[in-house]
Amino acid sequence: MNFYFFASPATFFRLAGAMAPMFFVLAAISGAVGLYLGLVVAPTDAQQGEVYRVIFIHVPAAWMSMFIYFVMACYGGMTLAFNTRLAAMMARALAPTGAMFTFVALWTGAFWGRPTWGAYWVWDARLTSELVLLFLYGGFIALANAFEDPRRGDRAAALLALIGVVNLPIIYFSVQWWNTLHQGSSVSFKGTSMHVTMLWGMLLMAFSFWMYAAGAALVRCRTLILDRERRTRWVRALS
Amino acid sequence: MAGPHVEGRALACKRGMATLFRDVSFVLEAGEWLAVRGANGSGKTTLLRCVAGLTHADAGSVERAGDFLYAGHLPAINDSLDASENLRALLALRGVAADAAAIDAALDRVGLSGRRMLPARRLSAGQRRRVGLARLALDPAPIWILDEPLAALDDAGQALFTQLLGGHVRRGGLAMVATHHDLSPPPVRELRMGA
Amino acid sequence: MNVVIESPGPAAPEGSFGAGFAWAFTRDLLLARRHPGETVLVVAFFALVASLFPLGVGAEPQLLARIGPGIIWVCALLAAFLSLPPLFATDYADGMLEQMALSPHPMPGWIAGKIAAHWMSSGLPLTVLSPLLGLQFGLDAATLGTLALALALGTPILSLLGAACSALTLGARGGGTLLALLALPLFVPVLIFGAGAAEAAAGGLSAAPHLSLLGAGLILAAMAVPFAIAAAVRIALD
Numbered sequence: 153m154n155f156y157f158f159a160s161p162a163t164f165f166r167l168a169g170a171m172a173p174m175f176f177v178l179a180a181i182s183g184a185v186g187l188y189l190g191l192v193v194a195p196t197d198a199q200q201g202e203v204y205r206v207i208f209i210h211v212p213a214a215w216m217s218m219f220i221y222f223v224m225a226c227y228g229g230m231t232l233a234f235n236t237r238l239a240a241m242m243a244r245a246l247a248p249t250g251a252m253f254t255f256v257a258l259w260t261g262a263f264w265g266r267p268t269w270g271a272y273w274v275w276d277a278r279l280t281s282e283l284v285l286l287f288l289y290g291g292f293i294a295l296a297n298a299f300e301d302p303r304r305g306d307r308a309a310a311l312l313a314l315i316g317v318v319n320l321p322i323i324y325f326s327v328q329w330w331n332t333l334h335q336g337s338s339v340s341f342k343g344t345s346m347h348v349t350m351l352w353g354m355l356l357m358a359f360s361f362w363m364y365a366a367g368a369a370l371v372r373c374r375t376l377i378l379d380r381e382r383r384t385r386w387v388r389a390l391s
Numbered sequence: 392m393a394g395p396h397v398e399g400r401a402l403a404c405k406r407g408m409a410t411l412f413r414d415v416s417f418v419l420e421a422g423e424w425l426a427v428r429g430a431n432g433s434g435k436t437t438l439l440r441c442v443a444g445l446t447h448a449d450a451g452s453v454e455r456a457g458d459f460l461y462a463g464h465l466p467a468i469n470d471s472l473d474a475s476e477n478l479r480a481l482l483a484l485r486g487v488a489a490d491a492a493a494i495d496a497a498l499d500r501v502g503l504s505g506r507r508m509l510p511a512r513r514l515s516a517g518q519r520r521r522v523g524l525a526r527l528a529l530d531p532a533p534i535w536i537l538d539e540p541l542a543a544l545d546d547a548g549q550a551l552f553t554q555l556l557g558g559h560v561r562r563g564g565l566a567m568v569a570t571h572h573d574l575s576p577p578p579v580r581e582l583r584m585g586a
Numbered sequence: 587m588n589v590v591i592e593s594p595g596p597a598a599p600e601g602s603f604g605a606g607f608a609w610a611f612t613r614d615l616l617l618a619r620r621h622p623g624e625t626v627l628v629v630a631f632f633a634l635v636a637s638l639f640p641l642g643v644g645a646e647p648q649l650l651a652r653i654g655p656g657i658i659w660v661c662a663l664l665a666a667f668l669s670l671p672p673l674f675a676t677d678y679a680d681g682m683l684e685q686m687a688l689s690p691h692p693m694p695g696w697i698a699g700k701i702a703a704h705w706m707s708s709g710l711p712l713t714v715l716s717p718l719l720g721l722q723f724g725l726d727a728a729t730l731g732t733l734a735l736a737l738a739l740g741t742p743i744l745s746l747l748g749a750a751c752s753a754l755t756l757g758a759r760g761g762g763t764l765l766a767l768l769a770l771p772l773f774v775p776v777l778i779f780g781a782g783a784a785e786a787a788a789g790g791l792s793a794a795p796h797l798s799l800l801g802a803g804l805i806l807a808a809m810a811v812p813f814a815i816a817a818a819v820r821i822a823l824d
Contacts, residue, residue, distance in 0.1 A: 465681025486599030
């Protein structure tokens with residue numbers, strides 16, 4: 153994707169309209185296969201039994217919550233640096249999906265925590281910083297919509313997103329830096345200690361969530377474009 | 392060293408979906424002042440803020456050579472400080488050192504000698520504006536960017552401003568002033584907004 | 587794209603970080619002295635709420651000693667939050683903020699000065715008062731000392747983060763609630779480490795890890811936040 157892809161809302165509108173269904177289809181297929189692997193094929197865990205299967209939602213959702221925030225912050229950076237409208241709209245489009253995945257990660261984590269740790273919630277470093285991430289998403293959405301001039305909202309929220317990026321390494325590395333209750337990472341670029349079907353199940357679910365997020369963001373962005381650009385000729389021609 | 396100089400080239404500004412102004416250009420050299428005129432909402436304030444660097448313009452460029460002073464709609468006077476403290480703060484903010492005698496003299500000149508120790512909330516709008524005039528008298532900046540400097544000033548205040556503007560221009564300074572009054576000395580040119 | 591080119595012209599007054607810091611610091615302290623009510627209000631609120639807990643919870647010493655540090659920290663958080671709104675809002679409303687933005691003194695300088703003055707009239711009194719309040723909860727000397735040190739490190743961080751949120755919400759609808767939504771989640775890590783330090787000391791463990799994290803956070807925030815606030819102020823004035 154070259155730079156000028158982001159230049160014209162009209163072009164982007166058409167492109168996004170064509171691409172979004174493809175993303176959703178990919179999401180559905182990989183999600184189905186991933187869930188099959190996770191719920192049916194993967195073996196029962198020696199210590200935790202069947203409960204551990206929530207990992208196939210929990211871990212991919214947590215990965216996505218951080219990844220989406222990072223992408224949102226990048227779009228925020230582009231908004232501030234280049235003052236483009238489209239970058240700001242993409243950031244706004246990503247925020248609700250990112251917030252949803254953060255909530256899912258926290259909720260499935262609580263569901264998993266009860267049988268394994270005996271508590272729905274503990275104030276350890278990783279959980280607390282993930283909760284802060286949820287509030288950062290909420291703050292981003294609230295701030296972006298708090299101004300009369302939407303461009304002001306775009307820029308203030310973009311700055312907030314960039315400031316909050318500091319939270320991502322804290323979430324990611326917290327299990328290494330502190331003695332926390334949350335288990336350390338089992339998956340890294342060097343290899344994994346997990347059973348291969350579990351790994352594949354998780355990766356496929358992560359891919360599925362990623363495709364869903366892309367599709368949802370594109371659809372939401374199209375709506376934002378229609379709203380922001382409603383006075384332009386091409387939008388009026390659509391109705 | 393070259394003298395003070397302000398130039399705007401093809402400036403354009405959009406607010407929301409409407410274009411506020413387009414293709415505005417001007418040049419100002421030392422000893423000149425420019426009057427910016429136009430109806431309410433025609434973009435005078437936005438243009439001045441673009442030249443001052445507070446607001447970004449959507450197109451065009453501004454070239455400024457020399458130190459400048461900007462005075463906008465809001466008088467930048469804090470209610471809890473008195474006139475001389477406010478004046479000293481405004482000058483110190485721009486790095487201008489002024490001793491107590493100079494400040495008192497300036498406040499006398501603008502007719503605030505009796506009220507200099509009162510907290511600014513006890514001053515009328517016109518009296519606050521006069522603190523701004525005292526600032527113009529003491530600040531050595533060669534470039535003035537002023538937005539409706541005569542607002543809330545009575546006839547005596549307007550006469551004071553005219554005096555200060557005349558002196559500034561004679562000393563080789565330049566000014567860009569948004570106003571609907573006719574001032575003397577007359578401006579070297581007028582910029583009409585919202586034509 | 588707008589470009590403002592400043593060609594070298596007749597000499598401009600020199601601006602410096604230190605001069606900007608001193609300007610904002612002395613001015614804001616002077617303003618706080620003119621309105622001592624606001625400072626006293628913050629401190630009084632802190633003291634009152636912290637004192638209500640022993641009354642409400644019952645005088646069981648073990649329980650009080652357990653919850654004391656946490657309560658004092660939460661009160662410090664809320665009191666710091668209450669004193670935030672006027673930080674930039676007054677100057678924004680009377681036009682001083684744009685004059686400050688146009689000053690030859692670099693923006694992070696006077697921003698740091700304002701935040702330092704804010705801390706002197708909110709965080710510092712709270713830190714000084716904390717041993718007295720800790721006595722109400724029956725905390726021992728070691729815990730009181732650690733608590734005060736944790737507050738001394740943590741309250742400046744609260745001032746810095748709170749000021750950033752305050753600058754971001756200039757001119758926004760939703761006022762205090764929006765500010766709370768942004769600021770309180772950012773305060774949470776400070777609360778955790780700050781209260782954790784005091785609790786570690788109460789339990790006989792070393793509070794050094796917590797305190798050093800707070801110290802590192804303070805250094806990082808002090809260096810980075812004024813620049814972020816400068817960007818937020820420029821956005822607000824645009």
